[in-house]
Amino acid sequence: MTGETLIDPAACIGQNVTIGHAVRIYGNVEIGDGCKIGDFSVIGCPAMAKGLPYLKLGPRATIRSHAVIYEGSTIGPELEAGHHVVIREGTVIGENLRIGNLSDIEGNCKIGDFVRMHAYAHIGKGSVVGDFVWIFSLTTLMNDPLPPSHLFEPVTVGDMAIICVNAQCLPGAIIGRGALIASGAVAQGDIPPGVIVTGAAGEVAGPVRLMLHLPTRTKHPWPRHFTDAYPDRTHERIRTLAAEINEEAAHFQARTKA
Amino acid sequence: MTGETLIDPAACIGQNVTIGHAVRIYGNVEIGDGCKIGDFSVIGCPAMAKGLPYLKLGPRATIRSHAVIYEGSTIGPELEAGHHVVIREGTVIGENLRIGNLSDIEGNCKIGDFVRMHAYAHIGKGSVVGDFVWIFSLTTLMNDPLPPSHLFEPVTVGDMAIICVNAQCLPGAIIGRGALIASGAVAQGDIPPGVIVTGAAGEVAGPVRLMLHLPTRTKHPWPRHFTDAYPDRTHERIRTLAAEINEEAAHFQARTKA
């Protein structure tokens, strides 16, 4: 630990925690063993609401500089948070979220295990994101169907779905498991499992399993060629999930053809 | 006040101001009573231009961590600034601006009262924004019609207009009062009052007053159902403004039909 930090003595800090320069840790937190807190971060930032539970930050998190994580959230082990990230209160996050620089999770969200977000991902309040989901840069999960209003229809993203760069998910969108929202596309309504969605009108362009990178003959979905990017202990789970999605997608396609 | 802040003794700081951890306050500022300055913020950041007036920050502002507010701007009471916000010099802001995390006001702007901006709003230099305007995430108000050039045509946004997620306002766009630029749309030229603009070509799709959230029968414009989101003292003003816009829109529609 370097000097010049400000740590509330009420904070509960685990073993072997590394704390960077000038960090601020508020009292309403429990930091797991082996966490690394980057310079100029704010951990347990007080929310406007009173009486929130403490921030429970799982073990072995790596939080890069200038991050802000509020009280009242529960975060699984091995969080990897980029620089200038914000995670608001009331959010429940699974194992090993990787969230890129300058991303913003707006609060009361539910995020599964092994989710990957790139830079400038804007996850609206109340969003529900499954396991092994990818969310690329400059995307928004919205929640107000008649902005501005008191209506509240957050987005649900199914397991293993992929939201590509600058894709936008309209309020209330329910994105099927394994679906891919292409770069710049707009997702709305119910997106079937395992389909590609393209364009501003959010049309279903076909099944993800037909996606092919010609020069290398690499095919989607990614469990065929990308499972090694996750820890060994997840591989069985990825295979099972991929098989389920495959079947779900085949059912859906059979049903819509009939 | 916590330790480790760096406050220029020339700074003029009001009563009951709360100052977070490691804050930097430069000398050329006047901070109103009851302001709360978040951790790691920079208040009165020096501009490149010399001889600018001081930053006048109105009373009861809440500025979240890692915000940067330059000298030479005048900000009305009850600013609410999110984390990692930047507000550059020469900007005049009305009452109770709420500006979301990671947003950027580029300087020499004029922002009305009770404006709401979500995350990643990029307000180009010289923009003029009316009262009760909403600007959602991943939007830009541009100002250079032939980038890059020395030409300078900032955007004007009328009172109560709504710029939805990922909508972009081209240089010189003049957005009529109460107009709604739909998510992903591009606004250019003169946008009539009270219309919906959609798509990359910025087409007028109809009047905002026909917008309806079917499941709840909620109708636009928002003063019908959202006035309670603002302080009581504004309600009369909202009603008057809404009536004016209604009339203006009706006139415009009659004229274009004739």
Next chain:
Amino acid sequence: MTGETLIDPAACIGQNVTIGHAVRIYGNVEIGDGCKIGDFSVIGCPAMAKGLPYLKLGPRATIRSHAVIYEGSTIGPELEAGHHVVIREGTVIGENLRIGNLSDIEGNCKIGDFVRMHAYAHIGKGSVVGDFVWIFSLTTLMNDPLPPSHLFEPVTVGDMAIICVNAQCLPGAIIGRGALIASGAVAQGDIPPGVIVTGAAGEVAGPVRLMLHLPTRTKHPWPRHFTDAYPDRTHERIRTLAAEINEEAAHFQARTKA
């Protein structure tokens, strides 16, 4: 230098360097003469990879507050970095890059001389950007053609090309010298020199030299009217480059007509 900074004694710091409040400077850096390091910045941030060379920051850089610059990059003289900027490791940057607030260079990039980036520019890992390029706000240079995968096809941007607001460059795009990717357009594949690309399908809409700002009769490309925005010592170089691009574009157009 103000108090409360944390500077590793191994850091090599030039003459007349100004260091802001609460800055963190790691040991693996060499900072050139006359640099100005803004408040709450992190200079020489350690990368995950071990054994990287030091950050070499050229003379007279101006780095604004809350910036993060990693070890293992080489940056030419007169960098101007905005607030909350991130520049990752392994990047080689030429002379006088100006990178706007909240922008993110992801690492292992090659950036030429006199490049200008506005806010929220997201430069994917491995991108190659030429000299005198402009990259406006809310843009991404992608690198994964089948996200997520281990495939890696970064974008190449030719000298003097212009990526306008919210334009997205798909993985593997090779943007010809002097081309202009219009606001909201999607660039993919090989973009010829000196053309305008528009729309979600990335169509070539014509040559940049036909672009005209009617009210002022200002014509593109910008060397005709914007060379004075660069230091005198570059003017000859700009003229030469513009002439080369002109010829290249003319050749291309003749060839495609034939």
